Amino acid sequence: MSINFLNIDPILINIGPLPIRWYSIAYIAGILIGISYIKYLSKKANFKLPKDFFDNFLIFIIIGIIIGGRLGYVFIYDPSSFISQPIKILKTWTGGMSFHGGLLGFIVSTIIFSKKYRVNHWKIFDLSACAAPIGIFFGRIANFINGELVGRVTDVSWGVFFPGAGYMARHPSQIYEALTEGIIVFIIMNICFLKYKLFKKERMLSGLFGITYSIGRFVVEFFREPDQSIGYILNHFTMGQIISLLLIALSIVIIKFDPLKKI
Secondary structure, three states: OOEEOOOOOOEEEEEOOEEEEHHHHHHHHHHHHHHHHHHHHHHHOOOOOOOOHHHHHHHHHHHHHHHHHHHHHHHHHOHHHHHHOHHHHHOHHHOOOOHHHHHHHHHHHHHHHHHHHOOOHHHHHHHHHHHHHHHHHHHHHHHHHHOOOOEOEOOOOOOEEOOOOOOOOEOOHHHHHHHHHHHHHHHHHHHHHHOOOHHHOOOHHHHHHHHHHHHHHHHHOOOEOOOOOOOOEOOOEOHHHHHHHHHHHHHHHHHHOOOOOOO
16 A cells, blocks of 8 residues: 655745745755754864854855756756756756755865865865765755655555656655665764764765765665656666766775865
8 A cells, every 4th residue: 555645835835926945945954954063073073163164154055055956957967958948947946956966066165165264175075974964864855845856666565656756656765865865874974973083084084975875875776766868877777876886986086095185
């Protein structure tokens, strides 16, 4: 017996003509809570940062994540649609954000910001790696509420009927991702930070996050419907899985070497 999808309105509330969407709330909540947690970890690790660092950092990373996430989605998953209607690129409130694009946007904005404050960017990356699963968790829950990034057709008892996804139950892959990429990765990262104090080994936490996130993403992609514009690669793998393998390789390189040494 599958579960009927609770048809939750993606708009939380309308303030005049401005709709406030769950999707936007999830992004904002994830970033704000993440920043607060980074502050906490920086004190635990005794990292001394300028007093106004995090207030200004917040603005930088929001811009970086939104621009990177949107452009990543456009160029990786749906380039033809946006070439024909480029105005759609600006409509971030309709959904369509790439985690890997957002990650790249975060990296670029953090490097620029760290240079401005003369702070070691790897320290910020390592701290952020422990807080990132918080934002991922909220983002995946928002995906579920929006009924987007649905899972593959299934007959399991917890299958969900998503509006606009046909009349067959599907895996709630968004929840799987919230659990694996969000909660499980958060637990692993913070055990390594708080118990094993891996923050003392520069780049270790950044590399570990890339590996653990990518493993979780790779596994869950077997339950998630491939992007319609791309389908399967080599008849078996999704674009998300291919990028995850590349990120694992890059993360191993990061642990062994510093690819940003000259920046």
